[in-house]
Amino acid sequence: MNTxxxxxxxxxxANSEGPTVIIGERINPTGRKRLxxxxxxxxxxxxxxxxxxxxxxxxxxLDINVAALGVDEEQLLPRVVRQIAxxxxxxxxxxxxxxxxxxxxxxxxxxxxxxNSVSGxxxxxxxxxxxxxxxxxxxxxxxxxxxxxxxxAASRVRVAGKILERAARLGIQPADVxxxxxxxxxxxxxxxxxxxxxxxNGIRREFGVSISLGASNVSFGLPDRHTLxxxxxxxxxxxxxxxxxxxxxxxxxxxxxxDLLRGRDEYAANYIASFRSARALSQ
Amino acid sequence: MNTxxxxxxxxxxANSEGPTVIIGERINPTGRKRLxxxxxxxxxxxxxxxxxxxxxxxxxxLDINVAALGVDEEQLLPRVVRQIAxxxxxxxxxxxxxxxxxxxxxxxxxxxxxxNSVSGxxxxxxxxxxxxxxxxxxxxxxxxxxxxxxxxAASRVRVAGKILERAARLGIQPADVxxxxxxxxxxxxxxxxxxxxxxxNGIRREFGVSISLGASNVSFGLPDRHTLxxxxxxxxxxxxxxxxxxxxxxxxxxxxxxDLLRGRDEYAANYIASFRSARALSQ
Numbered sequence: 001m002n003t004x005x006x007x008x009x010x011x012x013x014a015n016s017e018g019p020t021v022i023i024g025e026r027i028n029p030t031g032r033k034r035l036x037x038x039x040x041x042x043x044x045x046x047x048x049x050x051x052x053x054x055x056x057x058x059x060x061x062l063d064i065n066v067a068a069l070g071v072d073e074e075q076l077l078p079r080v081v082r083q084i085a086x087x088x089x090x091x092x093x094x095x096x097x098x099x100x101x102x103x104x105x106x107x108x109x110x111x112x113x114x115x116n117s118v119s120g121x122x123x124x125x126x127x128x129x130x131x132x133x134x135x136x137x138x139x140x141x142x143x144x145x146x147x148x149x150x151x152x153a154a155s156r157v158r159v160a161g162k163i164l165e166r167a168a169r170l171g172i173q174p175a176d177v178x179x180x181x182x183x184x185x186x187x188x189x190x191x192x193x194x195x196x197x198x199x200x201n202g203i204r205r206e207f208g209v210s211i212s213l214g215a216s217n218v219s220f221g222l223p224d225r226h227t228l229x230x231x232x233x234x235x236x237x238x239x240x241x242x243x244x245x246x247x248x249x250x251x252x253x254x255x256x257x258x259d260l261l262r263g264r265d266e267y268a269a270n271y272i273a274s275f276r277s278a279r280a281l282s283q
Numbered sequence: 284m285n286t287x288x289x290x291x292x293x294x295x296x297a298n299s300e301g302p303t304v305i306i307g308e309r310i311n312p313t314g315r316k317r318l319x320x321x322x323x324x325x326x327x328x329x330x331x332x333x334x335x336x337x338x339x340x341x342x343x344x345l346d347i348n349v350a351a352l353g354v355d356e357e358q359l360l361p362r363v364v365r366q367i368a369x370x371x372x373x374x375x376x377x378x379x380x381x382x383x384x385x386x387x388x389x390x391x392x393x394x395x396x397x398x399n400s401v402s403g404x405x406x407x408x409x410x411x412x413x414x415x416x417x418x419x420x421x422x423x424x425x426x427x428x429x430x431x432x433x434x435x436a437a438s439r440v441r442v443a444g445k446i447l448e449r450a451a452r453l454g455i456q457p458a459d460v461x462x463x464x465x466x467x468x469x470x471x472x473x474x475x476x477x478x479x480x481x482x483x484n485g486i487r488r489e490f491g492v493s494i495s496l497g498a499s500n501v502s503f504g505l506p507d508r509h510t511l512x513x514x515x516x517x518x519x520x521x522x523x524x525x526x527x528x529x530x531x532x533x534x535x536x537x538x539x540x541x542d543l544l545r546g547r548d549e550y551a552a553n554y555i556a557s558f559r560s561a562r563a564l565s566q
Contacts, residue, residue, distance in 0.1 A: 186543050187551055194546030197521065218544070222551060223558045224536060230510075231540035234517035238480065253507060257514035260469050261501070263477030268470055268505060275506045 001175045003138055003210040003243075005061055006111030009089030012060045014178070014210045014242045019259045019270055022252060023093055023114075023245040024059030025214070026050055027084070029068035036068035039076065044083045051084045056281060058252030058274055062088065063116060063245055064105075065095035073101035078108045085110050093140070093245075099127050106135045114138045116245075117180065120145035120159040125166050132167075138176040139167070140212050143199065149182050153198035156181050160203050178212040178243055179203050183236075186228070187221035193232060197239050204240030212243035215251060226250065234258045253278060284458045286421055286493040286526075288344055289394030292372030295343045297461070297493045297525045302542045302553055305535060306376055306397075306528040307342030308497070309333055310367070312351035319351035322359065327366045334367045339564060341535030341557055345371065346399060346528055347388075348378035356384035361391045368393050376423070376528075382410050389418045397421045399528075400463065403428030403442040408449050415450075421459040422450070423495050426482065432465050436481035439464050443486050461495040461526055462486050466519075469511070470504035476515060480522050487523030495526035498534060509533065517541045536561060 003014040005021075014021040027050060029036035038046035051062055062084060066076045073096055081092060085108075094105045095116040102115065117140040118128040132139045141163040143149070143156035150156050160179045167177050181199035184192040196218070200211055218232045219225035233244060233251060237258040244255060256274040259265045286297040288304075297304040310333060312319035321329035334345055345367060349359045356379055364375060368391075377388045378399040385398065400423040401411040415422045424446040426432070426439035433439050443462045450460050464482035467475040479501070483494050501515045502508035516527060516534060520541040527538060539557040542548045 190543060190549050190551050191546045193544030197544065223555065224540075227513075227536045228540045228544070228554075230513055231517040231537050232544050234514040235521035235541060235544055238518035238521045253510045254514050257507075257511045258518060260473060261476030261480065261511070261515050261518055263474045266473050268473050271511075272506065 001208050001210065003175050003178060004112065005091035005114055005138060007089050007091040008085050008110040010060075010091070011111070012091055016204075016208070016240070016242060017264060019264055020237055020241070020255050021061060021243040022059050022248050022255060023061040023063050023212070023243060024051075024054030024057075024248050025063050025216075025245045026054055026247055027062060027080075028065035028095065030065070039066050039068045039071055039080070042076070042079070044080070047080060048083055048087045051088050054248050055088050055090055056277075057248040058256075058277070059090070059248040061091045061093050061114060063093040063095045067096065067098070073098040074104050077101040077105045081105045081109050099131075102128070103131060106131060106137065112136060112138065114140060114178070116140045117142050118163065120163050122146070125163065129167055129170050129172065132176070133170045133172050138178060139172070140178045140180050141167075142180050143182055149184070151195070153195050153202055156195075156199040157202040157206055160207065164207060164209065174207065174209050178210040179207070180212050180214070183213055183215075183218045183232070185220040185222075186218050193218055193235075197235055200236055200239040200241050210243055211241045212245065213241050215244055215246045230254045234261075237262060284491050284493065286458050286461060287395065288374035288397055288421060290372050290374040291368050291393040293343075293374070294394070295374055299487075299491070299523070299525060300547060302547055303520055303524070303538050304344060304526045305342050305531050305538060306344040306346050306495070306526060307334075307337030307340075307531050308346050308499075308528045309337055309530055310345060310363075311348040311378065313348070322349050322351045322354055322363070325359070325362070327363070330363060331366055331370045334371050337531050338371050338373055339560075340531040341539075341560070342373070342531040344374045344376055344397060346376040346378045350379065350381070356381040357387050360384040360388045364388045364392050382414075385411070386414060389414060389420065395420060397423060397461070399423045400425050401446065403446050405429070408446065412450055412453050412455065415459070416453045416455050421461060422455070423461045423463050424450075425463050426465055432467070434478070436478050436485055439478075439482040440485040440489055443490065447490060447492065457490065457492050461493040462490070463495050463497070466496055466498075466501045466515070468503040468505075469501050476501055476518075480518055483519055483522040483524050493526055494524045495528065496524050498527055498529045513537045517544075520545060
C-alpha cells in the first residue's frame with residue numbers, strides 16, 4: 001500500500017518496500033522557548049530557517065505546530081504553512097487540535113498534506129475525517145479513544161481498525177490513513193516499548209497500512225535518551241513502521257541504517273548519501 | 284528454552300524472556316596487533332586486563348581466540364583460558380578452528396563453557412559435536428555447510444535444523460546449541476542485513492533455540508559503522524536474537540536499551556545500571 005504526500009515542489013511515498021519517510025518534528029513550540037517567541041513575534045525568518053535546516057538534515061515532510069501560549073492558531077497556522085511551503089516545497093503535516101486552524105491551513109497548503117491527527121474518539125472522528133476527505137489529504141490516526149490509550153497491543157490494533165473503518169465509510173482510502181500506535185515512556189512503564197512494537201507488528205499484519213510514530217517519547221525520564229531513541233527506531237522499523245516523526249539532525253543516520261538492514265536500500269545508496277550529507281553539514 | 288553457561292564464579296542464562304547475553308569479542312588477535320604481540324610473548328597481564336576491561340564494560344561471557352600467526356594454539360589456548368578463568372570467573376567461549384587446541388582447552392576450562400563453533404559441514408559436525416557432548420558444553424552453530432553460506436534465509440534455517448538434529452542424535456540438548464545466522468557485509472550485498480534478520484526470525488519461530496550473532500561484520504566497508512552496528516543489534520534483538528558477540532564498551536548501552544524496549548528489563552533496572560556503570564568507567 002502506497003501512501004503519497006505532495007508538497008509544492010516535491011512528493012514522497014511511504015510503503016513497505018521503500019525507505020522510511022522522515023517527518024521533521026522541530027516546528028513545535030512545546031519545550032522550545034526560542035521558537036515560541038519567534039512564532040508570537042511572527043519572526044518568519046527564524047521559523048523558515050528551522051524548516052530548511054530540517055530538510056537539509058534529511059526531513060522529507062515537515063510537521064507544523066504553532067500552538068504557543070497566546071497565539072491565535074487560526075490566524076497563524078495558515079500564514080506559517082504558506083511561508084514554509086514557499087521556502088521548502090516539501091509536503092507538510094498540519095499539527096493542531098484547533099479545528100478552525102486546521103480548516104484554514106488546509107485551504108492554503110499546497111499539494112496533498114498530512115493531518116496530525118485524528119483519534120478513535122467520536123468527537124475527533126466526526127470533526128477531522130470530513131476535513132481530510134474534503135481536502136483529499138492523508139491523516140495520522142492515534143490508537144486511542146474515549147477510554148484513553150489502551151494498555152495492550154491488541155486493543156490498539158482494534159482502535160486502528162475502527163478508525164480505518166470510519167475513514168473508509170467516508171471514502172478515505174486506507175493508504176491515506178497512517179496509524180500511530182502511540183509509544184509511551186519506558187521509564188514509567190517498562191512494557192511501554194514492547195507494547196508499541198507489538199502494536200506495530202499487529203497493525204502491519206492485520207491492515208498492511210502505513211505506520212507512523214514519534215520516537216522521542218519512549219526515552220522520556222531515562223538517561224542517554226539518544227541511544228534509547230536509536231534502538232527504538234531501529235526496532236520499530238524492523239517491525240514495520242515506515243514513517244517517523246523525529247529530529248532529522250539526530251536520527252536520519254539510524255533510520256537510513258535500519259532501511260539498509262531491512263533490504264530497502266539498494267547498493268546502500270541512501271545510507272551513504274545521508275552519511276555524506278551529514279558530514280558536509282557538520283563541516 | 285534456557286541456555287546456561289557457567290564460569291568458575293558466575294553463570295549466565297540466555298532465554299527469550301531475560302536480558303540479552305553479551306559475549307566480549309576482543310580477545311581475538313585478528314586485526315589487533317598489540318594483542319597478537321602480547322599473545323606471542325605470553326604477556327598474560329595485558330591479556331587479562333583486556334578480559335577484565337570487557338567484564339567491567341558489561342561482558343557476561345568472554346570469547347577467547349589466540350590464533351595469532353606463529354602461535355601454537357594447542358599449547359597457548361589452555362594457558363590463556365586458565366589465566367582468564369582465574370581472574371574473571373565468567374563463563375568462557377572457546378574460539379578456535381584447531382581441534383587439538385579445543386580439546387586441550389576443554390580439559391582445563393572451568394564450569395560449562397561455550398564452543399565457537401560448529402558448522403553444518405560433515406567434517407565439523409563429526410569433530411566438534413562429540414567434544415561438546417563429552418564435555419557437557421554448549422556450542423555456537425554457524426548456518427553454513429559444504430556449499431558455503433546460503434544466500435537466502437530459508438536455507439540458513441534448514442542448515443540450523445540439520446545441526447540441531449545431529450546434535451540431538453548425540454544427546455546434546457537444543458538448549459545447548461546457539462544458532463548463529465551469519466551476518467554478511469551490507470556494503471557488499473544490500474540484502475545481507477535483511478537475510479540475517481529473516482533467518483533470526485525463522486530460527487526463533489521454527490526451533491525456539493538461542494540465537495547468537497556477531498554485530499560488526501554487517502557494517503564492514505561502510506561509513507559510520509557504529510550507527511549501523513547499533514541499528515543492526517537492536518533489530519536483531521527485536522527479531523529474537525538473545526546472545527551477541529561484540530565489543531561491550533561500544534554496544535552494551537544499545538543492547539540494554541533494546542532489552543528494555545522488548546519488555547525484558549523491569550523498571551529499566553539493567554538499562555540504568557549499565558548507564559551508570561559506563562559513566563563511572565568514563566570518569
